[in-house]
Amino acid sequence: MRDFKNDDGHMIFGGMRAADIADKFGTPVYVTDENILRENYRRIYGVFSKHMPTRVHYACKANSSLAVLKILEQEGSHIDAVSIGEVLTCMKAGFPASRILYTGTCVSTPELKAVADLGVMINIDSVSELERLAKINPNIPISIRVTPGIGSGHSDKVVTGAKGSKFGIPIDLAMGTFRRAMELGLKVKGIHAHIGSGGKGIGPLIDAVAVLIDLTNQIRDELEIELEFINMGGGIGVPYRPNEPEEDLEELAATVTDMILNDTSVGILALEPGRYVVCDSTVLLTRCVDVKKSGVKNYVCVDAGFNTLIRPAFYDSYHHVAIANKFNKAGTGKYDVVGPICESGDFLAKDRALPAPEDGDIVAVYNCGAYSFAMSSTYNSRPRCREVLVKDGKAELIRGSETMDDLWRHQTIPERLLK
Numbered sequence: 001m002r003d004f005k006n007d008d009g010h011m012i013f014g015g016m017r018a019a020d021i022a023d024k025f026g027t028p029v030y031v032t033d034e035n036i037l038r039e040n041y042r043r044i045y046g047v048f049s050k051h052m053p054t055r056v057h058y059a060c061k062a063n064s065s066l067a068v069l070k071i072l073e074q075e076g077s078h079i080d081a082v083s084i085g086e087v088l089t090c091m092k093a094g095f096p097a098s099r100i101l102y103t104g105t106c107v108s109t110p111e112l113k114a115v116a117d118l119g120v121m122i123n124i125d126s127v128s129e130l131e132r133l134a135k136i137n138p139n140i141p142i143s144i145r146v147t148p149g150i151g152s153g154h155s156d157k158v159v160t161g162a163k164g165s166k167f168g169i170p171i172d173l174a175m176g177t178f179r180r181a182m183e184l185g186l187k188v189k190g191i192h193a194h195i196g197s198g199g200k201g202i203g204p205l206i207d208a209v210a211v212l213i214d215l216t217n218q219i220r221d222e223l224e225i226e227l228e229f230i231n232m233g234g235g236i237g238v239p240y241r242p243n244e245p246e247e248d249l250e251e252l253a254a255t256v257t258d259m260i261l262n263d264t265s266v267g268i269l270a271l272e273p274g275r276y277v278v279c280d281s282t283v284l285l286t287r288c289v290d291v292k293k294s295g296v297k298n299y300v301c302v303d304a305g306f307n308t309l310i311r312p313a314f315y316d317s318y319h320h321v322a323i324a325n326k327f328n329k330a331g332t333g334k335y336d337v338v339g340p341i342c343e344s345g346d347f348l349a350k351d352r353a354l355p356a357p358e359d360g361d362i363v364a365v366y367n368c369g370a371y372s373f374a375m376s377s378t379y380n381s382r383p384r385c386r387e388v389l390v391k392d393g394k395a396e397l398i399r400g401s402e403t404m405d406d407l408w409r410h411q412t413i414p415e416r417l418l419k
């Protein structure tokens, strides 16, 4: 977990006092540091590409804000998109179709056609999708997603590679599917597995690559298909807690590239990090609006709930919190940080030592770049919040707060009810 500087009791983020950003733009607000984003992308690309040609497909489900995408487009990233909406959003940010790979799940024929019509490569998730694409356009390049029988993730809800998963082609059907793709005249370029998100340790990722390598060689020997790339998916975990070690990226890159270079004739490694690229680039700033004691617990009531950040409530995820304007003060008591959503499951953090909070304080929630704004909602009729980009002491609004009109825009009351 990244540490931030303290300036006279104030947390510094992107060269600015976090509390000043909150005062200027209002709360709740997601604030992204452009320098961290670029640094993360360059680190992961550099670690793998020094061993072999590498394509980093940023998994934009983690954070699909246009400004974030534009920065990664400038860095030369490729994209992993899981919906036609993500494909179109990335294209709006300037990504050409040639840098996007579409990996859908439960893909409808209209969506498949829409993606194919844009000329985007499709990572096939089921045999039916393969058959349908062959009828729509057999000239679209494809890769095939297999379920390696290895899963890993920070929660059961995000494990995707285990046997029986809804994602991908089961391993025992993989050869038959590649054969069928050949019969249908499809242009198969690669093989893919994504085993889950944010799991601990690099072992399962390496084991999954070993499965892909075995299949790649079987495909070459039995079907005479020379694949261009092996795509190991995303899933690299990041530390959310203070003093938690980082995953050994150097070891992961050295091991998988060595396996691919020594055991196959494949020329490109693709990977799809989402969390790794964006997670620690962003903090959520939320204002303390009340402090309550229940006799059992102390509550810091803030203006962001699970409508703004759902990960703690949904996955029981840990996000580090600090009071940005009391950054040099030690904790004096234990508090739950809770929000304005009318459910007892609405919390951002539990049992945290914090300096005595007061109304108006700014609570900074760390590691909110991935699966945070992207998973926010308007539950309880609370419009989605704003986003700000900071760089070297300058802050710019990259998304304004939604308004009540945005919430009502597509609704109508039938005439007859108005009489």
Ligand SMILES: Cc1ncc(COP(=O)(O)O)c(C=O)c1O
Pocket: 059, 061, 062, 080, 103, 158, 194, 196, 197, 198, 233, 234, 235, 236, 272, 273, 274, 275, 276, 370
């Ligand atoms: C197909 C695919 N690739 C990549 C990712 C990114 O995972 P992470 O953000 O853990 O790197 C996901 C996320 O679940 C995914 O579904």
